[in-house]
Amino acid sequence: MRQSFKTGELKSELERALRFELGEFRRISDVNSLNFKAVRKSDGLAFLVKCLPPERQADFTVTVRHLAEMRGTRAVQRIFERECPEELLGVKVLCLEWCGGRNLFPDELTDGEFRRFLEDHLEFPGALQRTTLTLPGYTPKEWRDGAEAACRGIWGGVLRRMLAKTAEEECCYRPEKLRVIHGDLHPGNFAFKDGCVAAYFDVMSFAWGYPALDLVRYFGFAAEHLPRFRFVRRRRLFRRFAEAVRNLPYPADEWIIAINATWMERIDKKLAGGIARPLVLLKLAVASRLYRKLRWIVRAELGFAGG
Secondary structure: OOOOOOHHHHHHHHHHHHOOOEEEEEEOOOOOOOEEEEEEOOOOOEEEEEEEOHHHHHHHHHHHHHHHHOOOOOEOOEOOOOOOOOEEOOEEEEEEEOOOOEOOOHHHOOHHHHHHHHHHHHHHHHHHOOOOOOOOOOOHHHHHHHHHHHOOHHHHHHHHHHHHOOOHHHHOOOHHHOEEEOOOOOHHHEEEEOOEEEEEOOHHHOEEEOHHHHHHHHHHHHHOOHHHOOHHHHHHHHHHHHHHHHHOOOOHHHHHHHHHHHHHHHHHHHHOOOOOOHHHHHHHHHHHHHHHHHHHHHHHHHOOOOO
């Protein structure tokens, strides 16, 4: 994919394809450098133009199918399907409904918003069962094996010892409990509006897993950004996670496996493709301590056996 195209070039090609003039067309840099907000000049209709990077183009047809199947749920829908070709300037393009709102970390939500978020999450996995899934599911055991093989050096040894202490049953899913989940739920992939979740983005990441995995990824993403957090924000983050553990009907072992899967995936992906720099290994070791804190919270809240 040619990623060096100019915004003006893409706007011109889009206007030519859609056969109407755009009054506004700008890059949404705070969400994704290949996402754009477009506004139709005649009536002010706003919509999202999403360009897919090369590694996501293989998921394009899956994305389109999921968007079609997600009618009636809070997922942004595709528009201008007939007017706009799938490719412009060599780029795979989706035109989606515009959804305003805020992208928030767990500790940035008000108490009311957080309670509504938990209620929304109870409904979301059920709504996804209507989709047809062909993507592979999460495999935390394979991630652990891959991460152990990639860990080298002093800090790699620290990570290997942490991984070795993870019991076999704490990194294996129970097939009968798996459901379709979002798979990449972080603050940039859903928006809050009027105190509740307004829409979900990036539905190409759907996969099989525990519903708890979505929440752990959301909190884990925040935990890995803790260097920019202050002490008060850190305490609020862990308190919110404890509230989620108490109020959502997920068994303790599913929470633990979801935490381990998120942690092992991060290590596996960071170390894939060669020898990692010592600084990367150090950051992963620090992040591992945060995931241990999340496990401690689950055990404390739900009385899960083990240390």
